Amino acid sequence: xxxxxxxxxxxxxxxxxxxxxxxxxxxxxxxxxxxxxxxxxxxxxxxxxxxxxxxxxxxxxxxxxxxxxxxxxxxxxxxxxxxxxxxxxxxxxxxxxxxxxxxxxxxxxxxxxxxxxxxxxxxxxxxxxxxxxxxxxxxxxxxxxxxxxxxxxxxxxxxxxxxxxxxxxxxxxxxxxxxxxxxxxxxxxxxxxxxxxxxxxxxxxxxxxxxxxxxxxxxxxxxxxxxxxxxxxxxxxxxxxxxxxxxxxxxxxxxxxxxxxxxxxxxxxxxxxxxxxxxxxxxxxxxxxxxxxxxxxxxxxxxxxxxxxxxxxxxxxxxxxxxxxxxxxxxxxxxxxxxxxxxxxxxxxxxxxxxxxxxxxxxxxxxxxxxxxxxxxxxxxxxxxxxxxxxxxxxxxxxxxxxxxxxxxxxxxxxxxxxx
Ligand SMILES: [Zn+2]
Numbered sequence: 001x002x003x004x005x006x007x008x009x010x011x012x013x014x015x016x017x018x019x020x021x022x023x024x025x026x027x028x029x030x031x032x033x034x035x036x037x038x039x040x041x042x043x044x045x046x047x048x049x050x051x052x053x054x055x056x057x058x059x060x061x062x063x064x065x066x067x068x069x070x071x072x073x074x075x076x077x078x079x080x081x082x083x084x085x086x087x088x089x090x091x092x093x094x095x096x097x098x099x100x101x102x103x104x105x106x107x108x109x110x111x112x113x114x115x116x117x118x119x120x121x122x123x124x125x126x127x128x129x130x131x132x133x134x135x136x137x138x139x140x141x142x143x144x145x146x147x148x149x150x151x152x153x154x155x156x157x158x159x160x161x162x163x164x165x166x167x168x169x170x171x172x173x174x175x176x177x178x179x180x181x182x183x184x185x186x187x188x189x190x191x192x193x194x195x196x197x198x199x200x201x202x203x204x205x206x207x208x209x210x211x212x213x214x215x216x217x218x219x220x221x222x223x224x225x226x227x228x229x230x231x232x233x234x235x236x237x238x239x240x241x242x243x244x245x246x247x248x249x250x251x252x253x254x255x256x257x258x259x260x261x262x263x264x265x266x267x268x269x270x271x272x273x274x275x276x277x278x279x280x281x282x283x284x285x286x287x288x289x290x291x292x293x294x295x296x297x298x299x300x301x302x303x304x305x306x307x308x309x310x311x312x313x314x315x316x317x318x319x320x321x322x323x324x325x326x327x328x329x330x331x332x333x334x335x336x337x338x339x340x341x342x343x344x345x346x347x348x349x350x351x352x353x354x355x356x357x358x359x360x361x362x363x364x365x366x367x368x369x370x371x372x373x374x375x376x377x378x379x380x381x382x383x384x385x386x387x388x389x390x391x392x393x394x395x396x397x398x399x400x401x402x403x404x405x406x407x408x409x410x411x412x413x414x415x416x417x418x419x420x
Pocket of ligand 1: 352
């Protein structure tokens with residue numbers, strides 16, 4: 001084993017260990033009874049159900065992570081990479097098509113390995129706690145559509161990157177970065193209009209009073225609102241959500257049908273005010289810019305590592321190639337990804353507070369949003385008392401109690417909380 005092999009192995013084990021510790025602390029942090037702010041929201045046994053949901057998901061998550069880690073180690077030290085490479089090379093397809101097949105087969109292997117876990121999670125755990133609405137038919141059709149889209153959209157981009165690193169010399173990373181950036185921007189437009197409708201039905205909001213309330217609020221903050229859609233989220237899960245997609249003319253706000261069913265009008269407007277707050281505070285653009293920046297750093301580091309013989313030796317590969325370098329670099333890059341991921345989540349949690357503040361300040365009070373958050377977390381059996389270390393590693397949103405406390409502080413002293 002060389003230095004690179006030790007780095008990758010250490011990163012895999014440390015990542016696994018940190019998650020294990022965080023899970024442990026998270027379970028230990030549970031107080032045994034619902035927090036004060038939530039007492040009134042829990043009906044008989046619901047709090048106990050939320051605790052059971054947390055335990056079952058934690059145990060299952062740990063098992064899934066352990067098996068995933070074992071699978072990587074077995075594939076690596078069982079000489080999986082050179083065996084697969086030798087087989088692909090035997091067809092003599094040339095470097096780009098060979099690369100597509102090599103990476104495609106690894107992706108298919110990974111997907112196959114994760115399949116039993118998504119089946120168990122959907123049809124056993126989610127079903128047991130009353131959330132699952134996915135039929136087998138939907139589950140299978142989703143997987144097929146996902147795979148076809150992955151090949152149609154992913155293969156040309158991957159072929160481009162392989163070509164650049166094969167033929168474009170020292171600036172390959174810059175061309176690849178440009179290609180991926182263009183791809184990300186195009187996806188912003190085609191995801192809401194062409195891709196998401198392949199998986200869900202989007203219908204204009206039928207509740208005219210609700211729509212009038214939403215439009216009145218949007219107008220009050222000068223938000224150019226064209227479309228409010230209701231999505232059949234109930235096709236897959238009883239959990240509700242709302243989101244915002246697209247730029248310019250293609251901006252749309254989407255409410256899950258499950259959300260509309262469980263919340264009253266003022267709560268729904270408050271939830272959308274939060275979503276519009278993300279837009280007004282430029283969080284959507286910020287996220288996109290960060291993603292583009294991160295991609296640039298990654299391609300630059302890739303260009304430094306891809307010709308390095310020790311990278312191939314670490315995985316027992318006798319023939320260096322661009323496609324194998326790309327794959328192996330992915331494993332070496334994991335620690336960088338880990339830290340940028342934590343940083344991105346810190347920024348995201350900060351943005352959530354900012355969107356909450358914006359919603360409360362522009363709608364006069366944080367009351368409706370706080371109530372919506374309370375109902376959502378009770379209905380979703382969310383963990384109300386996560387351990388701070390678990391939050392640090394995993395949460396893109398602040399714990400709900402902290403969000404509610406911040407909203408209450410703002411409602412009590414609105415002076416310091418004007419939208420800026
Ligand atoms: Zn948000």
